[in-house]
Amino acid sequence: MGLEGLSSLWRAPIPDYALPDDGSQTGLMAAYILSAVIGVVICGGVLYLIGKKVAKD
DSSP states (O other): HHHHHHGGGOOOOSSTTTOOOOHHHHHHHHHHHHHHHHHHHHHHHHHHHHHHHHHHO
């Protein structure tokens, strides 16, 4: 079956979205690091808000 057979199980929310690629390894690394930082900030913010709500009760 392989991964190609499983591709119909999940569709990306924004399938054509991609960071600009200048073809260099530095650009790709910067894009991955930027994505990781954004993800950590979003997750940290959500956890902070949940913690404030839980501590308030």
